[in-house]
Structures are given as C-alpha cells and as structure tokens.
Amino acid sequence: xxxxxxxxxxxxxxxxxxxxxxxxxxxxxxxxxxxxxxxxxxxxxxxxxxxxxxxxxxxxxxxxxxxxxxxxxxxxxxxxxxxxxxxxxxxxxxxxxxxxxxxxxxxxxxxxxxxxxxxxxxxxxxxxxxxxxxxxxxxxxxxxxxxxxxxxxxxxxxxxxxxxxxxxxxxxxxxxxxxxxxxxxxxxxxxxxxxxxxxxxxxxxxxxxxxxxxxxxxxxxxxxxxxxxxxxxxxxxxxxxxxxxxxxxxxxxxxxxxxxxxxxxxxxxxxxxxxxxxxxxxxxxxxxxxxxxxxxxxxxxxxxx
Numbered sequence: 429x430x431x432x433x434x435x436x437x438x439x440x441x442x443x444x445x446x447x448x449x450x451x452x453x454x455x456x457x458x459x460x461x462x463x464x465x466x467x468x469x470x471x472x473x474x475x476x477x478x479x480x481x482x483x484x485x486x487x488x489x490x491x492x493x494x495x496x497x498x499x500x501x502x503x504x505x506x507x508x509x510x511x512x513x514x515x516x517x518x519x520x521x522x523x524x525x526x527x528x529x530x531x532x533x534x535x536x537x538x539x540x541x542x543x544x545x546x547x548x549x550x551x552x553x554x555x556x557x558x559x560x561x562x563x564x565x566x567x568x569x570x571x572x573x574x575x576x577x578x579x580x581x582x583x584x585x586x587x588x589x590x591x592x593x594x595x596x597x598x599x600x601x602x603x604x605x606x607x608x609x610x611x612x613x614x615x616x617x618x619x620x621x622x623x624x625x626x627x628x629x630x631x632x633x634x635x636x637x638x639x640x641x642x643x644x645x646x647x648x649x650x651x652x653x654x655x656x657x658x659x660x661x662x663x664x665x666x667x668x669x670x671x672x673x674x675x676x677x678x679x680x681x682x683x684x685x686x687x688x689x690x691x692x693x694x695x696x697x698x699x700x701x702x703x704x705x706x707x708x709x710x711x712x713x714x715x716x717x718x719x720x721x722x723x724x725x726x727x728x729x730x731x732x733x
Contacts, residue, residue, distance in 0.1 A: 435682035438720060439689060440673075443708065444500030446470050446715035458489040458511050458528075461575075472710040473654075474515040474559075475698040475717070476523070476729070478537075483700070483717065484523060485710060486512035493523070493535060493542075496717065506540040514559035514570075514606075514654075514696070518732050526557040526570055532588075549594055555583065559606045559654065559696075563613050566590045566733040569597075571604035577622035578602045585618060585629070590732070597637050598629070606655035606696065608663065611727060617643065617655050617663055624651035626665060626680075644680040646670070654696030654710075658724040666709060668693045673709055675722070684723065690714040699726025 451469035459468040474486040483496040484505070493506040493515075511528040515535075518524045523535040524545060531547040531554050548554070555574025562568055568588040576583035583601035588594050598604070603622035609615070616629040616637075628643035643663070646652055650669025657663055658675075662683065665674040671692035675684040686707070688694050693713035700706055704725040709718040 429681075431681055433681075435675075436684045437687065438684060439687050440709060440718035440720050442690060443717045443719040444496055444502070445690075445717070446472070446494075447502055450494075450502060450504070451715065452490055456489040468713075470715040471693075471712045472715055472717070473513045473696055473712060474525070475654075475696055475708055475710050476515045476517060477698055477700040477708075478517070479520060481700060483698070483708060484515060485717070486515060486525065488513055488528070488712075493525075500717075505537065506535055506542050508542045510542070513557070516560050516562060516729060516731070524560065524568070524732075526560050528556040528558070528573075531557060532560075532570070546588065546594075549586075558604065559619075561607045561609060562730040562732060563609055564730050564733075566730070568732070569607050569609075569616060571601075571607055571618070573604050573621075576601065576603050581623075585616075587635075595635065598640070601627070603651070605651075605653050606666070608655035608657045609727075610657060611659060611661050617657065619652035619655050619665065621651040621653060624648070626652050626655070626663065644674075644676055646674075653694075656697050656699060656707075657727050658699075658722065659727055660724050662724060664697055664707065664722075664726075666694045666697050668695050668712070670694075671711075673697060673707070673720075686718075686720050688718055690716045690718065694718070704728070 453469040491510040514526040525533040532545040534545040558571045558573040560570035572584040581602040583604040585598040606619035618627040626644040648669045654666040671688040673686040690711045
C-alpha cells in the first residue's frame with residue numbers, strides 16, 4: 429500500500445473489565461468449535477449504547493447480555509440458551525440480537541425476556557448469524573457467517589424489510605461479519621473475516637447489489653470483524669488477530685491505528701459520549717472494554733421505524 433501521509437499510532441485505554449465473579453473458566457460447545465477447546469471464561473461482542481449512556485455487550489459462549497454503566501459497573505440483564513453476538517436497538521426498550529445458535533432474537537430490557545424474532549428462512553436454519561444494522565427506512569441488514577471461509581465461501585448477507593420480506597443479497601462470502609452503512613446509505617461495508625478484507629457493497633435503487641468490490645485488505649491470522657462509520661464517511665474496522673482498530677478514509681487509507689493493551693481480540697466497536705467522539709471496543713478474550721478518543725463523531729445508529 430502506498431500512503432502519502434503516515435497514519436497516527438495510538439493506544440487504547442481500559443474502561444472496564446468483567447469482574448471475576450462473573451467469569452466462567454470452563455469449556456463450552458462454542459469454545460470447542462471456535463477457541464480450539466480452550467476454557468473460555470467469556471467472549472464479549474456486540475457493543476451498543478442506550479439513550480442514557482449505558483453500554484450493552486454480549487457474552488457469546490454463555491448466552492449472556494450485560495449492561496455496563498458510566499462508572500464501569502456490570503449488571504447481568506439476561507441469560508438464555510443461545511450464543512448472542514451482534515446487537516442493535518429495535519426501539520428504546522428492546523434489543524435485536526444476532527444469535528449464532530438461534531437466529532435473530534429479541535430482548536425486552538424491562539423483563540430480561542429473550543424470544544425469537546426470525547429463527548429460520550423458508551423453514552431452513554441460518555448458518556450462524558453474526559452482526560446487523562438498520563438503515564433510516566427501518567430495513568435490517570445482517571450477516572449469516574456460520575463456519576464459512578476461503579474453503580467454503582458461502583456466507584450470506586441478508587436484508588429484512590419492514591414488511592417482513594427477506595432478501596438474499598450475497599451468498600458467496602468467505603466469512604461475512606460486521607456491517608456498516610455509508611452516511612448516504614448508498615454503500616454497505618461488509619467485513620470478510622477469513623478473506624482478511626472489507627468489501628464495498630453498492631446498494632442500488634431497485635434493492636439489488638452490483639459491482640461489489642474489495643475496499644480494504646488487511647493481514648495476519650484473522651481478519652476484520654466489527655465495523656462503524658463516522659460522519660465524514662471514514663470507516664472504522666476492528667481487527668482481531670492484530671489487536672488493532674483501523675480508522676480508514678473513504679479511499680481505505682489508514683488515518684489512525686489504535687492498539688489494544690489487553691490482547692489481540694479487538695472484535696467490535698461503538699461510538700458514545702459527548703458528540704459521539706469516544707470509541708469503545710470489545711477486547712473479547714480478556715473480557716475488557718477499551719476506549720479512545722476519535723477525531724470525528726460516529727454516525728447515529730438507526731432503529732426500526
């Protein structure tokens with residue numbers, strides 16, 4: 429890669445870590461498949477903020493949802509038989525969850541009840557849904573990753589319309605993961621973990637996609653995971669395996685690289701704080717929440733309208 433300007437290198441700070449009393453240093457079915465059988469006491473994902481500044485995260489192997497307040501205090505909101513990953517607010521009181529084991533699930537924050545939202549497509553189970561985002565019209569885009577990769581490039585990208593119509597946009601992705609929309613919502617950015625890259629997916633007026641291209645190419649033992657976009661159209665990429673989070677301009681040139689002090693499992697990101705200028709990142713394997721100041725505000729996240 430040729431760069432006209434060198435990017436800045438900055439370190440994350442640790443905002444909070446899961447208390448020892450909440451950790452479960454045991455084997456699980458998820459860890460057997462995804463962590464080479466190692467005892468995994470937690471694996472955090474899906475950071476999203478409510479309207480009052482509380483952070484919600486998932487704990488994939490143990491089917492748990494936590495709330496973390498501004499002082500770093502952890503509260504268990506829900507625990508159920510699932511493997512929750514990405515989350516977005518459906519409305520102020522409900523979270524929509526991509527659950528690898530169960531499909532799309534809905535969490536009522538007032539009761540802690542988790543129930544199905546979309547479990548199957550045409551009676552067929554999903555491979556293993558991963559992440560999601562709403563557009564301004566209330567359409568939901570979500571990835572169906574499963575165990576796809578370069579050996580099996582069959583991961584999917586779906587759009588669920590407000591009327592319940594489910595559109596299959598892509599079915600040839602080697603491990604589709606995080607999703608984010610450009611400020612004008614004419615482009616969807618798609619993390620392709622096992623391809624070690626981010627795809628650029630044009631969203632056409634007729635609802636189709638065309639001329640999908642590779643926007644950013646990374647390196648290392650894993651690949652891009654969670655994504656976000658700021659108000660200037662820069663793309664933020666969490667890159668586990670490296671322990672980096674990239675801030676890329678619209679030409680995919682690095683502006684800032686944030687480094688984790690807690691390990692290399694930098695999986696997902698969310699903006700919050702005054703002006704949405706504070707970036708939060710899940711360092712999944714250590715059970716930590718990292719934080720840094722971003723140069724530009726993050727885009728507000730849409731909900732179902």
